[in-house]
Amino acid sequence: MTGVIVSIINGLLLGAIYGLAAIGLTLIFGVMKVINLAHGAMIALGMFALYLLVSWLGINPYLAVPVVGVGGFLMGFCIYWIAVHRVIGRAELMSLLATFAVSMIIVGVGTVLWSTSPYNVQVDMPGLSIGRYTIPGNHIVAAVVAILVAVALYLFLYYTRLGKAIRAVASNRQASELMGIPSTRVLAIAFGIGIGIAAVAGSLIATLFPFTILSGASYELKSFVVTVLGGLGNPAGALLGGLLLGLIEGSVSPFVSVSWTPVIEFSLFVVILILFPAGLFRVGRGR
Amino acid sequence: MSDTILQIRNLEAGYGEVQVLWGTNLQVTSGQLTTIVGANGAGKTTTLRSITGWVRPSGGQIIFEGDDITRLPTYRKAELGVVMVPEGRQLFGDMTVLENLEMGAFSARARAYQARNLEKVCHYFPRVKERLEQKAGTLSGGEQQMVAVGRGLMSEPKVLMIDEMSLGLSPLLAQQLFQTLKELREDGLTTLLVEQNVHLALALADHAYVLAEGQVQLEGPAREVADNDEIRKAYLGL
Numbered sequence: 001m002t003g004v005i006v007s008i009i010n011g012l013l014l015g016a017i018y019g020l021a022a023i024g025l026t027l028i029f030g031v032m033k034v035i036n037l038a039h040g041a042m043i044a045l046g047m048f049a050l051y052l053l054v055s056w057l058g059i060n061p062y063l064a065v066p067v068v069g070v071g072g073f074l075m076g077f078c079i080y081w082i083a084v085h086r087v088i089g090r091a092e093l094m095s096l097l098a099t100f101a102v103s104m105i106i107v108g109v110g111t112v113l114w115s116t117s118p119y120n121v122q123v124d125m126p127g128l129s130i131g132r133y134t135i136p137g138n139h140i141v142a143a144v145v146a147i148l149v150a151v152a153l154y155l156f157l158y159y160t161r162l163g164k165a166i167r168a169v170a171s172n173r174q175a176s177e178l179m180g181i182p183s184t185r186v187l188a189i190a191f192g193i194g195i196g197i198a199a200v201a202g203s204l205i206a207t208l209f210p211f212t213i214l215s216g217a218s219y220e221l222k223s224f225v226v227t228v229l230g231g232l233g234n235p236a237g238a239l240l241g242g243l244l245l246g247l248i249e250g251s252v253s254p255f256v257s258v259s260w261t262p263v264i265e266f267s268l269f270v271v272i273l274i275l276f277p278a279g280l281f282r283v284g285r286g287r
Numbered sequence: 288m289s290d291t292i293l294q295i296r297n298l299e300a301g302y303g304e305v306q307v308l309w310g311t312n313l314q315v316t317s318g319q320l321t322t323i324v325g326a327n328g329a330g331k332t333t334t335l336r337s338i339t340g341w342v343r344p345s346g347g348q349i350i351f352e353g354d355d356i357t358r359l360p361t362y363r364k365a366e367l368g369v370v371m372v373p374e375g376r377q378l379f380g381d382m383t384v385l386e387n388l389e390m391g392a393f394s395a396r397a398r399a400y401q402a403r404n405l406e407k408v409c410h411y412f413p414r415v416k417e418r419l420e421q422k423a424g425t426l427s428g429g430e431q432q433m434v435a436v437g438r439g440l441m442s443e444p445k446v447l448m449i450d451e452m453s454l455g456l457s458p459l460l461a462q463q464l465f466q467t468l469k470e471l472r473e474d475g476l477t478t479l480l481v482e483q484n485v486h487l488a489l490a491l492a493d494h495a496y497v498l499a500e501g502q503v504q505l506e507g508p509a510r511e512v513a514d515n516d517e518i519r520k521a522y523l524g525l
């Protein structure tokens with residue numbers, strides 16, 4: 001029984017990170033109606049960015065995480081202008097193709113640089129013992145950081161001028177221009193934030209598991225599941241959706257083999273899409 | 288005080304292949320309330336949208352305080368003080384009334400006056416004051432219109448353009464809003480008003496333009512336009 005509880009706790013900890021990753025995806029969709037297919041590539045890039053910072057500069061992985069976030073933001077800001085700006089407001093297929101192209105380029109370059117063999121970042125963090133089970137310390141820290149980042153994003157969106165401007169542009173771009181809000185710049189910033197969050201999520205995952213440049217793909221898929229659980233374009237729902245996905249993973253993993261996880265996840269994905277197309281959580285849409 | 292603050296010269300604009308404005312000329316005088324009247328589809332909304340840059344003019348010039356602002360992006364014009372309250376209110380429905388008003392004061396110039404203007408909006412629209420924490424999307428149509436005008440006032444406008452303020456409102460509410468507009472004018476606000484409700488608009492305005500088929504057919508002091516039977520029949524359907 002303790003084993004199952006520990007597994008559920010571990011699932012929830014991971015779920016917080018799934019949630020954070022999904023927030024990056026859902027923020028971009030919510031603000032500019034772009035489904036970012038480079039999301040997984042950015043997660044993977046966040047993993048490698050952490051690896052490089054730690055192995056080259058020798059800094060503590062947790063101190064490197066914010067650096068990865070800032071780097072992700074800057075990269076997202078640039079990608080917006082290069083690949084996304086021109087397809088905003090056009091047919092959805094255009095932005096899917098544009099971001100898919102970005103993904104292919106990043107994964108391609110990453111494969112050249114780092115091949116597809118696994119890397120890992122060493123983290124020493126005492127765990128928490130429950131009976132003969134242990135909850136790894138790095139999982140606890142990663143989950144706490146993920147939740148802190150999600151809360152910080154919430155505070156930013158609801159209590160700062162720029163954050164409110166992002167919500168205004170998401171709500172009505174035309175009207176926000178009429179109010180003097182430079183909406184294009186705001187979109188670029190929002191895209192940067194979405195990518196920055198994806199990169200941070202990737203860097204947190206890198207403190208837990210070995211990874212390759214292709215690892216982002218499975219987290220991208222999880223982000224889609226989470227987003228569907230939480231309601232597309234709803235950051236608070238994404239965090240709850242992530243926790244729910246983690247809960248499900250944690251509850252089934254003691255009983256079935258790992259290969260069943262994606263099967264269960266995607267069956268859930270389809271069921272939720274059919275039964276609750278707007279997501280399970282109608283929360284977090286303002287006060 | 289008869290300075291021209293905004294001048295539109297030979298404005299041409301449209302949507303894709305369809306041209307709507309065919310050389311529209313008009314002027315807005317500082318401190319006055321100017322109105323554009325005309326039948327449905329005459330191009331009134333398109334004129335305002337062209338001034339803000341929402342619709343890109345294909346020809347002509349927009350001169351504001353002596354500078355050509357024709358090609359500036361919409362948000363830059365708003366920063367300069369050319370502000371539009373769009374038809375259909377276009378509030379940020381998920382955001383609170385207060386947040387909507389804050390967004391009105393987004394530009395650096397308007398931000399400097401944010402506190403003063405918020406007080407002003409609460410003074411002119413006591414009902415808005417009561418609803419500051421409510422989501423804008425949950426308000427009644429009349430309240431939403433008040434927020435929309437209030438949000439425009441928060442932008443510290445030098446010219447406030449209002450499109451169809453009374454559309455969809457009860458006659459009583461429309462009267463009230465027009466009364467507020469009158470007070471604002473007395474406080475020195477320069478307004479360019481587009482209104483379905485021609486009676487109210489002409490009764491309030493200083494100067495009127497009659498627009499038909501994308502051109503100004505006639506202009507003059509609002510009272511003269513209102514009293515001219517031929518115009519009333521030909522262009523205003525009264």
Ligand SMILES: Nc1ncnc2c1ncn2[C@@H]1O[C@H](COP(=O)(O)OP(=O)(O)O)[C@@H](O)[C@H]1O
Pocket residue numbers: 302305307325326327328329330331332333334
């Ligand atoms: N978004 C649009 N796309 C295409 N045509 C439009 C659009 N908006 C208005 N029009 C057309 O432009 C003409 C002028 O419309 P408008 O400026 O809205 O007139 P008004 O405000 O005087 O009623 C109409 O014939 C209308 O059908």
Ligand SMILES: [Mg+2]
Pocket residue numbers: 331332333374451
């Ligand atoms: Mg109109």
